[in-house]
Amino acid sequence: MEAQNQQNKKLVIRLVFIVIGMFGFGFALVPLYDVFCDLTGINGKTANTAAAYQAGSIDTSRTVTVEFITRTNTGMPWEFRAETKRIKVHPGELNTVSFYVHNPLGKQIIAQAIPSVSPGQAALFLNKTECFCFNQQPLGGGEEAHMPMSFFVDTQLPEDIHYFTVQYTLYDVTANAADLAKTANPFLN
Structure with a gap:
């Protein structure tokens, strides 16, 4: 039972980091897209x-x-x-x-x-x-x-x-x- 709780805790921590990473990536997309458009002339x-x-x-x-x-x-x-x-x-x-x-x-x-x-x-x-x-x-x-x-x-x-x-x-x-x-x-x- 203790081992199962440890695994669940590790999974929750990983999922929280994934969510934080996705949120940060979402914020970074707009400036990255602008730089990409400036360099390539797209848009x-x-x-x-x-x-x-x-x-x-x-x-x-x-x-x-x-x-x-x-x-x-x-x-x-x-x-x-x-x-x-x-x-x-x-x-x-x-x-x-x-x-x-x-x-x-x-x-x-x-x-x-x-x-x-x-x-x-x-x-x-x-x-x-x-x-x-x-x-x-x-x-x-x-x-x-x-x-x-x-x-x-x-x-x-x-x-x-x-x-x-x-x-x-x-x-x-x-x-x-x-x-x-x-x-x-x-x-x-």
């Missing part, structure tokens, strides 16, 4: 900072078509569209496109645009020098705006990629921005 994530553009090497022998798609997250009331749906570019050439937004509500809303690129490998070669997606975009009730995005496609883009899509999804972050402001200055109310 179409683009850089969140401006790239430096140096004029010079434009590959005029190649033409790449870039398509722009926009959508708003569920519950986001803004009208949001690409003013240029599709553009043909030469790798290394600086291009600017514009996006239109309109807030039909009678109150200010703060939005954040999140880009993704398909095929995901092309995200590694899309360099934005200016983008509305770098910052949150406040827009008062009834206001509209034209938001530019300047970009170039790296000349190292694989030869088999002739076409890729950039999608921007617009999210309402008004509540998050207000919470962040209160955290930064607790005397605001």
